[in-house]
Amino acid sequence: MSNDLITDAMKAVTRFVFVLVVNWGVRKSIALACCVLLCAVILTIQPAETQEKDMSKASASPDEFISMLKTHIILSEDQETRIRPIIEESFQKRHEIERNDSQDRKTMRSRLQELRWSTDLQIGKILTDEQMKEYRNLREEQNGMSENNDLQHGRKFRFGGLSGS
Secondary structure (H helix, E strand, O other), rough: OOOHHHHHHHHHHHOOOOOOOOHHHHHHHHHHHHHHHHHHHHHHHHHHHHHHHHHOOOOOOOOHHHHHHHHHHHHHHHHHHHHHHHHHHHHHHHHHHHHHHOHHHHHHHHHHHHHHHHHHHHOOOOOHHHHHHHHHHHHHHOHHHHHHHHHOOOOOOOOEEEEEE
């Protein structure tokens, strides 16, 4: 949920509480206001899966992802030229996997994870050790839930042939 929506929701709750206090008296209004406020807070808290999807929207295209890499990792022109086709192919394959209706959710998740590992391995061959550390940090921010799932299933995050630890 965006900050504007949260702000608007909180303003609406505040107005509602004010109207209650004016019309019902303080005690009843405070009790009802607490219930309304609790509901508003619950509605603004996003599940982890939704937050993860929001993070992936930050890099909704290969150009946006490469721009993010250039900003955070400071790619050279040569590195950008070598990484661009890897990212573009990865995005294309990801969209193909997501569009395939014949697979169940678990299979899709597994195929996406394999694609992510493969992409990270290819990119790891291009980046310096320091850049790879930054890349790992970015990916862990974007895929914190995936890392936890991997560890629960006995696998370590794989970045360019380097383990995540």
